[in-house]
Amino acid sequence: MTYRLAFVFLIAATPAFAVDPTGVPQCDALLKRYEACSGQLSPRQVHAAQKELLDGAMGIRAAAADPSKRADLERYCVDRFEQMKRESDIKECMSKP
Template structure:
């Protein structure tokens, strides 16, 4: 039990995760920037962002291998990146070159 709590504390205190590449350049760029910028979020938002990064990367990795889904996924990642540059809590960081 103590080990589990210690692990949860470490995860909650970790500012960024190393998200494995998805194989889709547009999605990798989005996830890389989101991961880097997530340190600017509040602790509560950071935890949610870390979860979203891990789950999103898994889903993108799976969808990226399907030739029928890949074009839509590429568009989704491009559109999401642009939206985050304009509307997210970390828009200034997301907009950096």
């Protein structure tokens, strides 16, 4: 019984969900890498990272529908990706090719 509970907790604590594509390649690359690397965060940070991923993807999809915002959105995602490679708690993972 103890082993089953530990296994269920492990599965529940692992960020194993997929963020749907946003249609903006630069943003999809950022979100995909962030999702892959978020498992290296502390357990307390994983939930916040999952929420940020889902909220971010929804916002990006909404903004991507407006052609006047697309270039700014692409630039934002590239800049944010580079910032996370330099300054985040998971910068080593975010920097992998």
